[in-house]
Amino acid sequence: MTRPVLELVDVVREYPGATPVPALDGVNLTVTSGEWVAIVGPSGSGKSTLLNLMGALDEPTAGTVRIDGRDVRGLSDRELSALRGRSLGFVFQSFHLLAHLTAVDNVATALVYRGVPARRRRAAAEDALDRVGLGHRLGHRPAQLSGGECQRVAIARALVAEPALVLADEPTGNLDSRTGTEIMRLFGALHDDGVTLVLITHDEAVAGAVPRRVHLRDGRVVADR
Numbered sequence: 001m002t003r004p005v006l007e008l009v010d011v012v013r014e015y016p017g018a019t020p021v022p023a024l025d026g027v028n029l030t031v032t033s034g035e036w037v038a039i040v041g042p043s044g045s046g047k048s049t050l051l052n053l054m055g056a057l058d059e060p061t062a063g064t065v066r067i068d069g070r071d072v073r074g075l076s077d078r079e080l081s082a083l084r085g086r087s088l089g090f091v092f093q094s095f096h097l098l099a100h101l102t103a104v105d106n107v108a109t110a111l112v113y114r115g116v117p118a119r120r121r122r123a124a125a126e127d128a129l130d131r132v133g134l135g136h137r138l139g140h141r142p143a144q145l146s147g148g149e150c151q152r153v154a155i156a157r158a159l160v161a162e163p164a165l166v167l168a169d170e171p172t173g174n175l176d177s178r179t180g181t182e183i184m185r186l187f188g189a190l191h192d193d194g195v196t197l198v199l200i201t202h203d204e205a206v207a208g209a210v211p212r213r214v215h216l217r218d219g220r221v222v223a224d225r
Contacts, residue, residue: 004066005087005164005196006031006054011063013049013219023049025219027063031165031198036191038199038207041216047200050216054198055088055167056080068164085113089158089166093173095150097142103129103149104138107157114161128156132186148179155186159195166190168199172206184209 011027014020052058065072068087097106107125132152172180215223
């Protein structure tokens, strides 16, 4: 049975100044478990601000953001960190892997703050890397991996804790077109396997592979199809 894992209700985000600068203006969005959604828009449309709200990295000026059923408003930094660690996985354009760690250790770091014992962390990391097709590269460091392989490690790190929602910010932005297509195929396979995904992109061609596309312009949702 599907359930909402992300809910934004009449969300407004303004940045302070002599004249407040609106970044999001009355955004409504619900993502249910098992969905794959692309947030699409040009630079300045509000995608990054929306990502920060969806990722519990910022709070709205007005409106409601619920992540995995939890309203973020009023939560302490510790509670927000716990919510992110429990309910969210992140994939970034620049991978954000630790250069001195192997692939398996990079993935296992996602479980450190959840109190998972070291042996179980490694076993879970190995399973996650196998899931993204890198079971044969466990001991390789980022400098020994291709860009596409580094992104697969980052995706495994996002998946290892089995979060309610994976947020992917321009995940093909640093990849050539062929490798980017392979990464999108991987996301498609994960979606087929039940992973809930929200992908942020400015690239209409990338968004075209995603079943549901939400278009932002000037901080407003202008299409959801």
